[in-house]
Amino acid sequence: MKLRFVAATVACAVGMVGGNVWAQSQSATVSAAVLEQAKKRFETEFNGIVIDEVSPTPFQDILELRLGNDVLYTNPNVDFVLQGSLVDVKTRTDLTAQRIEELNRVDFAQLPLDNAIKMVKGDGSQKIAVFEDPNCIYCKRLHQTLDEIDNITVYSFLFPILTPDSRTKSEHVWCADDRAATWSAWMKDNKKPAEKTCDTPIDAILEFGMKLGVQGTPAIFFEDGSRANGWLPADQLKARLADAAKNLEK
Known part of the structure; x- marks a missing residue:
């Protein structure tokens, strides 16, 4: 005792x-x-x-x-x-x-951001990269939290690891005419993406994420290279963004 x-x-x-x-x-x-x-x-x-x-x-x-x-x-x-x-x-x-x-720190500039879905809010001055599964409840909760964050750029890496349907949805999102709008509509409003196929970077993203030790979603990487495993409420996310900005100034 x-x-x-x-x-x-x-x-x-x-x-x-x-x-x-x-x-x-x-x-x-x-x-x-x-x-x-x-x-x-x-x-x-x-x-x-x-x-x-x-x-x-x-x-x-x-x-x-x-x-x-x-x-x-x-x-x-x-x-x-x-x-x-x-x-x-x-x-x-x-x-x-x-x-x-x-x-576990990473060089943010070395992330394959061209393979991510880019969403910009306000001046986009704050940056995060997130490995996400379309069927991840806490990833969806993160998108709700992001509504409370101003001036941010979010790079979403499609990381379908939960179910076979996760892979299907990820492919449909990536192949959409407007990836960012389609991804946001699914994650925030459960609007299912239209069925569409094309070449995707999903396999490369899965391999890259595994090398970084990503084992669950969401995995959030901040611009100073730090990371958070899992959903963060707005106050904690704002604090981590502020810490990352201070570290970049050093």
């Missing part, structure tokens, strides 16, 4: 702070030889698992092991392996969540 109380207290208290994951807490000094030793020991103990990077953390004798966009923790001798959240108690910062967000 006490452990559950501590876990719940930590979950309520911690948060994420923007910027480099170790910027707010000085990393412990660890030599390159020690980092390499930990890498070799882990890969010896867990044959077949390759570590992409070993990094120091702000805490003595705690090292971060990066496997793709996932992180684990160990000590220099690899006496243990820990999977879970590393929390800085002093700052109440979930360093693991912060680090994973950093690893």
